[in-house]
Amino acid sequence: MKQPVLKKTVFGLLLFFAFGCAQAEKPDIGAILDALGQRHKAAPVANPPAGSAKPADNASGQAQSTASNGPSDRALLLTALRSGQISDAQEDEVGRQIAGNLLGAAPLVSDDALQIYVNQVGRWVSLQGERPDLAWHFGVIDSNDINAFSTPGGYLFITKGLYRELANEAELASVFGHEIGHVLKRHHLKLLQKSARIAVIGNALQSAVGKPAADNDAALLQNLIGNGAAIAARSLDKNSEYEADLIGMVLTARAGYDPYALPMVLEKIGHAGKVGQSRTALLFKTHPLPDDRLDHLAAAVDTRMDRYADGKTLDQRFVKLP
């Protein structure tokens, strides 16, 4: 039993490396892969057709597992994550897994009217982007923290704590607009893909010591999306957040709302962070500070949103939390 534990440790360290270096540039990864002697060829560019047996990793020919370990669509999913060519259906599968995990940390608020309402608002905003036909889901989760989350595939969550800070429907739309921006630009998906690519090294190492590749794949996928919803709490780079703010403001305006709702929300978040820091700890850890986001918005917006500022706020229709 000693040796497998050692292997796991090595693999774990590699994965730690992978997560810690998510910002690393691709060329470095390529170099490392080369150094590993091309044991694992890069995954194919196109998705293998459904049902095709195995990803290309077994090109190594080493210790191929005969027993298929886990459903083969999972193997395809991993291949897709590595290749960067992932279908909407596969992206949804990733998102569902992470969303289910997130709901394990904080369940939905038990209020059907509220949940239906946020889905109506969010879905309307989602129709203003380039991916209107994703299986968009929206939910208010039972946490007093001030935060909002998105997963690949369009599973969006706002905490009860942030919802309570909102004054009207436009502000809710702007929060979802920001999160929809992440989904449109596939920010978290790209982060996962980087981790998957880097983790290929770990897999290669495991193969080198005789661990069946399929076991590795299952473990790898488990580590990428199976354990918790840590990916939802990962920091994106600062520019991704600024980009999502700009998209959020535009989608809010496209949907007919007052685009200045987003800066209003940012101002509130900044304020809340100064009143009770514990509620914004994770948010501020993973996002630029609200003042910086406002500065960035101001520079990009200038007067470009002026003519849409007559958009609606719909204070009356906004569903208030008791």
Add this chain to the structure above:
Amino acid sequence: MPVKLKTTIKKQGHRNMNPFNTFTLPYLSIQPSRWLLFPLLLGALLAGAGLPQASAGTLIRNEQVRATPSASGKVLARLAKGSQIDLLSRRGGWIQINAKGKKGWVRLLSVRGGLSNRGDAAAELRGIAGLTKQGDHTVVAVAGLRGLAEEDLKEARFNAAELKRLDSYQTNRQQAEGFASQGGLIKRDVAYLAPPRGKAKRANHYLEGILP
């Protein structure tokens, strides 16, 4: 065996923790004035009809004060970054200010402080009584409602029942469009905004400040 792996990842979490001590203090010392500008009383109403009473704000950049809420409005004065102003009303992306007796309009995004639009008096009171807010949080936490720390998210177990509930609320395109038209929302063509030229200067995002 997986336990080993988990421990390794956790270490990374700890490295990233303790966000506040690290950046709050320098932030405070750089811009003490901003802190004073977010007093709890500033939850004043600004959207729509305007402010019932003037609230205080500050200019975050040099600004031209215009006679009308428009970029083509006549320039009445120039105010320096950091100027203390009273905020009177809002029209679109413009805010009417009073700077030592002189009234005029500046761009909303050039003003910081007092912009928050609390929906109702109760919410405003909650904002004023900021301490009870914090108190609420503590009490709830004790009662078992969790905050969402990074560790909570990492440890979370898949909840199939809640995911099913989430599915049950899903809204389709037609329903969303119907909902929008009920609210009088009209779809508009709005071009995406280009990121501003030039790189952001300040790197006081917590992580950015620490990582190379």
